[in-house]
Amino acid sequence: MFSLKNIVRKNIWNLKPYSSARDEFKGRADVFLDANENPFGTLNRYPDPHQKEIKQKLSTIKKVATNQIFVGNGSDEVIDLAFRIFCEPGKDKVLTFSPTYGMYDVSAGINNIELIKQPLINDFQINLNQLQPYLDFEDVKIIFICTPNNPTGNNLNTDDVEYILENFNGIVIVDEAYIDFSSQASFIKNINKYNNLIVSQTFSKAWGLAGVRTGVAYASEEIINLYNRVKPPYNVSTLNQKAVLNSLDNLEEVTKNIETILLERTKLKEALSELPIVKKIYPTDANFLLVEVDNANKAYQYLIDEKVIVRNRNTQVDNCIRITVGTPEENKRLIKTLQKVK
Numbered sequence: 001m002f003s004l005k006n007i008v009r010k011n012i013w014n015l016k017p018y019s020s021a022r023d024e025f026k027g028r029a030d031v032f033l034d035a036n037e038n039p040f041g042t043l044n045r046y047p048d049p050h051q052k053e054i055k056q057k058l059s060t061i062k063k064v065a066t067n068q069i070f071v072g073n074g075s076d077e078v079i080d081l082a083f084r085i086f087c088e089p090g091k092d093k094v095l096t097f098s099p100t101y102g103m104y105d106v107s108a109g110i111n112n113i114e115l116i117k118q119p120l121i122n123d124f125q126i127n128l129n130q131l132q133p134y135l136d137f138e139d140v141k142i143i144f145i146c147t148p149n150n151p152t153g154n155n156l157n158t159d160d161v162e163y164i165l166e167n168f169n170g171i172v173i174v175d176e177a178y179i180d181f182s183s184q185a186s187f188i189k190n191i192n193k194y195n196n197l198i199v200s201q202t203f204s205k206a207w208g209l210a211g212v213r214t215g216v217a218y219a220s221e222e223i224i225n226l227y228n229r230v231k232p233p234y235n236v237s238t239l240n241q242k243a244v245l246n247s248l249d250n251l252e253e254v255t256k257n258i259e260t261i262l263l264e265r266t267k268l269k270e271a272l273s274e275l276p277i278v279k280k281i282y283p284t285d286a287n288f289l290l291v292e293v294d295n296a297n298k299a300y301q302y303l304i305d306e307k308v309i310v311r312n313r314n315t316q317v318d319n320c321i322r323i324t325v326g327t328p329e330e331n332k333r334l335i336k337t338l339q340k341v342k
């Protein structure tokens with residue numbers, strides 16, 4: 001049986017959270033002399049520590065309650081705080097499916113948590129047989145599932161994710177950084193069904209706001225309360241909140257850009273498939289393509305020399321480079337440059 005109290009770090013369960021000036025007085029007033037702010041200027045006041053406006057808008061769009069939403073300083077903060085809430089340093093473990101997003105490993109290292117890597121198989125799907133024994137390990141506190149997966153680009157099978165949610169008594173973080181480019185539905189609809197589920201999304205990809213640093217976690221109210229207890233009081237700046245709100249008011253533009261990127265993804269795939277150095281293009285549901293070439297190190301270096309930068313993923317998947325879908329011009333330049341690689 002999943003019990004939140006059993007898997008939360010004791011010190012976090014018992015933590016008395018910081019109470020900010022804005023927590024202690026929430027009403028309207030004329031004179032605020034309670035937060036040691038400077039009375040002059042335009043950004044002199046602390047931001048809303050609970051990002052209420054953003055949560056209200058997200059609540060409507062995503063069809064979840066506002067108290068099932070946590071807004072973080074990038075989804076990297078969503079990941080890092082999960083370690084701090086659930087994992088006892090030097091004792092607990094987390095599990096990932098490799099190859100995947102590198103920050104799970106780094107965050108585990110920072111928090112002194114052992115990370116177990118299960119290789120993805122058959123075009124990068126979860127091997128449930130191999131995973132099975134770990135589902136009962138009491139010191140495995142979190143399983144990270146990145147879907148669509150970075151750097152491979154594919155969706156993980158929904159049935160496998162549901163199987164893990166149903167059979168693992170720890171937390172399952174479904175990282176949906178690339179979900180808006182995917183043909184698969186988000187797991188957000190399941191947060192009321194599974195009380196061990198955290199769905200992580202970000203404004204950095206489809207929303208075009210990587211510079212803004214805002215990520216979101218969707219989960220049960222109980223889990224979101226834990227996030228609110230451990231987060232720094234003013235973790236999302238006024239400027240960040242404004243930029244996100246602006247985007248949430250311009251959904252049409254976001255949708256249009258996603259459509260353009262998806263169209264460009266198809267074109268890029270076609271153009272790449274005609275290049276002699278390209279051996280395989282993996283199926284993708286994200287805004288990037290994992291491409292196997294003759295010699296990834298050579299192609300990567302050649303592109304750098306020509307001032308076109310892709311990601312060399314050779315150490316994760318043999319002879320693969322990961323190419324983000326750019327503007328039509330950028331994609332044309334990439335193809336032109338790759339045509340010249342000997």
Ligand code: PMP
Pocket residue numbers: 073074075076077101146150175177178201202203204210213214215
């Ligand atoms: N998850 C995945 C799978 C990612 O690829 C990234 C960034 N590349 C992140 C999370 C972090 O995104 P951010 O902190 O910008 O929200």
